[in-house]
Amino acid sequence: MRTRHGATIPRIGAPPQVGSPVLPVATGHVPALPCYNGSVRLPMRHPPPAEAAAPAFCAYLDALAEGLRGLSLHAAARHTAPRRSRGRFGTAVQWHLGLDAHDSGPAADWEGTIEIKLVTVHRTARGHVRCDKLKVCDAHLDPYARLSNVLFVFADRWTRVVVGHTWFRRAGAGHAVLAAAYDADPHFDRPDLFVEARGRPGRSAPAYYVSARFVAEHVGLPDVPAITVDDAELRAHLRTGRVDPLWTPIAPDEDEAVCPRCGGGVRRLGPAEALRAKGVAPAVHRMPLEGVCARYPHGVCDRSRLPEPVPGVFGVREQIESLSCTGPVLRVADRVVEPDDHEHPVFLSA
DNA sequence: CGGCTAGAAAGCGCCCAGTG
DNA sequence: CACTGGGCGCTTTCTAGCCG
Structure with missing residues (x-):
């Protein structure tokens, strides 16, 4: 097997270790068995489907996401969730799109077909755009179904200005990588999809995550001036x-x-x-x-x-108000007109 | 090459309000 | 009150670049 950096390490018979994938051969030090007193990676529970996901798309949802570009989520987050709630910005996106802000059911967010995920992005000191690992769903839910069709909304880590969105479908190389995770060693193969259990024994609630690398390589991160440095x-x-x-x-x-x-x-x-x-x-x-x-x-x-607000949806004044949390709290779903021939999520021919 | 260092990337503990 | 969603942020490890 190989590490992400290409170094070959043996999988069978090698003493496991915490953190480093490279065995410290020269020192003669024998690393201890892994002792994860906190979060642990577990085998995946859901086998991958043989087929890639059928593509689904909703033009109205796409227009809503486009209208959100340039708007900060700060004002909506303060409106919809307590100031220290962890998921407040994801909640704010759902609220902007006209959904129930507290949706935690097993079905996909948008009419049971399209999942909506907020990805917080920032810039490194060298100017590279990156994100963190991303929680997919709780471990009792099927991550392959959850990742079938996803609308990823990207927001800056500091200003929470929405900098773009993209559609992801579990197909092609992305599907192959996710499917390969099922047979991978959750620690040593560093799969792009993994189950991680949290916190204290007996209170663990394992969840599926995708790696930051997967988002960068198979979803694609935007690279626009609005993305700020986080250090x-x-x-x-x-x-x-x-x-x-x-x-x-x-x-x-x-x-x-x-x-x-x-x-x-x-x-x-x-x-x-x-x-x-x-x-x-x-x-x-x-x-x-x-x-x-x-x-x-x-x-x-x-x-x-700051990105130019989308004409006809928001103006610069409203953009500044969303960032500085002044003025009325505006909702994109109230500004983007739902078309008469509302294009509900439609399965396209592959 | 080897040592050193800064910065990037990943690991890992746990947060906190909503929900049932 | 236990459980959960959607992460946050501090720590650790890895790597590229610099210098001798």
């Missing part, structure tokens, strides 16, 4: 108290902007070059500091990077 320095300044900061759009060459919430001053911290390079920067709110402005950290984002 430890920004996290230390912007996620104090583990809450989302309040965002103020700013021109990259400005040091200070008007707070869209209270009309006060918001001053960028750090050099303008850092804002240009990363797309966001920590900020400080000038006194007086009252109301909501006093309760959250502040950040500025380079407004020149």
Whole structure:
């Protein structure tokens, strides 16, 4: 077998190890057996279907997703979910698309046929776009069915601005990779689809995940200027108290902007070059500091990077309001007209 | 080549509100 | 109150690039 980096390691008889796929031969050190006191990867429960999924598509859903581009999910998330709820942005997407915000049933989100997944993306210091591993469904559900037809919506990790969407169908190379995961060793083969059990013994609730690599290679990540850098320095300044900061759009060459919430001053911290390079920067709110402005950290984002709102759906003012959480909370489903000949999910000929 | 280091990628523990 | 969805974020490991 091979690691993701191409190094060949024996599968049978080799002492298992935690983390590194490369055995430390030179030191003579014998690694201990894996001791996962937390999450564990388990064998998959669902065998892969022999056939690729039949393609399904809905033009109305596609238009809704397109209308969401450029809008931040912050305002809708604050409207639909508590501020520290883990799934609040996925909830916000569902709400925008006109669905029940708390849908956790076994059926696919869109009329039982199309699954909707939010993928949070960010840029590394070198400018590469990446995402995290992605939860597919709970382990008692069939991940192959869940991944048959998926609308992936991509949002920036900091601004939560929707930067694009794409359709995925379990077919071709993607289907082959997912199917191969069934026979793979969940630890040593590093499959792209795996079951992971969580947390404390007796309270484990295993779930299917796809790797970040799978999303990058078989779904495809967008690469647009709106995707900002995420690094430890920004996290230390912007996620104090583990809450989302309040965002103020700013021109990259400005040091200070008007707070869209209270009309006060918001001053960028750090050099303008850092804002240009990363797309966001920590900020400080000038006194007086009252109301909501006093309760959250502040950040500025380079407004020149924001995607143009889709004409006829939202304007720039509404885009800024969605980002800064001011003004009425707008819903894309209220702006994109459902056509009379509503194209429900239709199975296309392959 | 070997040592060192920064940054990227993956591992892994657990969060937190909604739901039944 | 147990269980769950959809992740978050800190830690660990790997790798590419630099220097001698």
